[in-house]
Amino acid sequence: MNTSRIRVLATGGTIAGSGGSAFGSGYSPGQIAAEDMLREVKSLGIDAELDAVEIASIGSQDIDWPVWDRLHAEVVRAQADDAICGIIITHGTDTAEETALLLDQTLEPGKPVILVGAMRPADAVGSDGMRNFANAVRVASDPASRDRGVLVVMGDTIFAARDVRKAATSNIDAFKGFPRGPLGRVTPSTLDWFGPAARTGEKARFAWPEKLPRVAILIAGAGMDAQPVEALLGIGCQGIVLAGMGQGNAPRCVLDALQQAAAAGVPVVRSSRVDEGLVDRNVEVDDDARGFIAARSLGPAKSRILLMLLLASGITDPAAIQQAFDKP
Incomplete structure (x- = not known):
């Protein structure tokens, strides 16, 4: 079986954050470079070919139009590359639902696009970042992920962009889906979908705008x-x-x-x-x-x-x- 090739678009967030202490509550997001993160992921033995593009190194509370504009352009570029089977976006959790919906409405839903983040920085005890990332790789590599629109993978759960929301400030299982709930469950070794893809043959619902109104x-x-x-x-x-x-x-x-x-x-x-x-x-x-x-x-x-x-x-x-x- 051919190894899946996945494009990783890094924007920062807690998944790339560091607190300098395994037990501290404070940390700085976006401190770990995308290439460093990929090296750690590859050391886990994940069966996928990963390459990274650094979009930003910010906490997602600071995401703005220039970051969104570049992110969208890079996703479109990756979607047009037949060698790439899926796109993963590392993203802070605070505004993940907003970025997910913005991309979901302005991209064709064919090739999988997965946002992934973490509730704990990389150097914290019980950090969830690498597991969430490994789960995102499994989802991005799965042909059944196509035609579902933009997805968010957090805490072994797969959510649709339209449904997902951050419902807790710091819980490890901070994300929920409404009204449909999760689309599936995933671990680094298993993937189960709860229903078929719902957006087969759809086009982007909106053209990408030159700017967004206030x-x-x-x-x-x-x-x-x-x-x-x-x-x-x-x-x-x-x-x-x-x-x-x-x-x-x-x-x-x-x-x-x-x-x-x-x-x-x-x-x-x-x-x-x-x-x-x-x-x-x-x-x-x-x-x-x-x-x-x-x-x-x-x-x-x-x-x-x-x-x-x-x-x-x-x-x-x-x-x-x-x-x-x-x-x-």
């Missing part, structure tokens, strides 16, 4: 007034995502201010600050009357990514935006 997340809180909405409009936000209470609710004065924004052509998406659950239309808030969009299964962070892509593509009609949020 979209802000507004977190609702008890007793707040409408001034934060006015402030966001004042700095030129082209869209607003409400991280609302329960099913995307907020004080009436805030909803009224957001309704005025929507009427002025600034799309408003209602999501929830709650960890899990659907935000449906017209439950507690009259979306039809107010001109709002319901985020459905997407949380605030991914709602912002999707709304930015829609606006960058010239899609501003609330009904058309709602269709994109309804799509699995």
